Amino acid sequence: MARPVKTEHGKGNVDWTKQQLINAAAEQFSKLGFQGASLSKIREKVGVKNSTILYHFKSKEGLYLAVTEHLEQSFAQMIDDLFQQYEDASAFERFYQFCNTLQQWGSTQQYFTSIAIQEMMNRELHSANSMFYQNFGKRLEQTVDFIKGDDEEVIWQKVNWKIYIVNVFLSILLGQAVSVAIPIALSISEEDYKQQHINEVIRSQLLALVNDRSVAEEFLETK
Known part of the structure; x- marks a missing residue:
């Protein structure tokens, strides 16, 4: 299956979307901690559906893991x-x-x-x-x-x-x-x-x- 075409803002590119979600999640987690961070706020900042977060990361824990992996890398x-x-x-x-x-x-x-x-x-x-x-x-x-x-x-x-x-x-x-x-x-x-x-x-x-x-x-x- 072909990867969606990336627009001038990056939308439509799977890797871009994942990275934007990780960046938005990092902001939420850093300010509110794991328990206080809101998936709804994260997806609103990026402009995607909640299902997009679940598709890429499976859960809030999976998204948190992706954030720490980004930091480690x-x-x-x-x-x-x-x-x-x-x-x-x-x-x-x-x-x-x-x-x-x-x-x-x-x-x-x-x-x-x-x-x-x-x-x-x-x-x-x-x-x-x-x-x-x-x-x-x-x-x-x-x-x-x-x-x-x-x-x-x-x-x-x-x-x-x-x-x-x-x-x-x-x-x-x-x-x-x-x-x-x-x-x-x-x-x-x-x-x-x-x-x-x-x-x-x-x-x-x-x-x-x-x-x-x-x-x-x-x-x-x-x-």
Whole structure:
């Protein structure tokens, strides 16, 4: 059976419709949680029938799973691109670029990352059966190896790297999550807050991680 012809707005294309439903669902889930999200509101935003959601995703749970899978795939692609682009960079540069890339990714995927943060805050992991958090953890372990570099690189303090990278990850994403309220409290623009926040995260985390702070300071002065 031939795929419907895509119009200038994307309607009529099965893949486009599925992605729009996932985007609309992410917004609902991030604002209202799994229980509060409404399939009717989601399909109204995209302009399709309820039967379209059931056709593509079978159920609300299936739609939620598709949302978390989108987030997981997006994160994996971001990490793969980062590894490829900065494979030959210095250890400091790899750390610096990971933090900045993560902030940029979190900004473009804010509805999706809000879901993960909300789940953790509420201690209700609706994504547990999707292997979502386990797969995120595996990617963060790969990130640790990427940042650390070869065993010969002895620039780092002895830390629990798994816990350390999770703390950096959450610090950056939580900074995104409060990027509306905090700038108001500080009387600065949202963009200024985001830039100052990531700069402080990089500086504090990097200086706490290295053996020779002066070398790290010299690197940061070039940025």
